[in-house]
Amino acid sequence: DGGITQSPKYLFRKEGQNVTLSCEQNLNHDAMYWYRQDPGQGLRLIYYSQIVNDFQKGDIAEGYSVSREKKESFPLTVTSAQKNPTAFYLCASTPAGPGDYNEQFFGPGTRLTVL
């Protein structure tokens, strides 16, 4: 079955540690996205990538980093510079870029808690 996988589902880290969240898709989609969701709020864009080896900052990129070495994979690193990293992180993909907007397919999310 095609889809997006994110791992792990739950992640606990100590303050000051970097942590990398995995996102893999086998939908052959060009574009991938990372969002953050806090309780009672909408999704906020962290980073997105339209093609391999290229990515752009979203609205809240500070304290995060990404890479896009393969079409299928778009890992997100939450660095110690992120002031309030505890949140629900969602990865998404679309067949083409955001200007040709069709349905965004979402992974199941990773719930990160920083202790």
Next chain:
Amino acid sequence: RKEVEQDPGPFNVPEGATVAFNCTYSNSASQSFFWYRQDCRKEPKLLMSVYSSGNEDGRFTAQLNRASQYISLLIRDSKLSDSATYLCVVNGGYSSASKIIFGSGTRLSIRP
């Protein structure tokens, strides 16, 4: 003013009732509009796209009003399984993911 605004609810209605949500947007150049459903602690899933002429899918009807800059979602004959948070999504139409704006969601609870 937020770019996309939704009444957070919760809307608590009896099974079988009809319920409607609105979502207002500030960017008059917005090109495409969607409703997503999000269950508790799960990822959002597309419920329906919203077209200028309005569209219907079973018990769900979506409307777009460009003049007043809002979209609406109507659910008829509500079921217990309709309980969820409904997210409004507006795409500014530029080649930038930053213009895909999510509302904060409207919580719906259907009671027996």
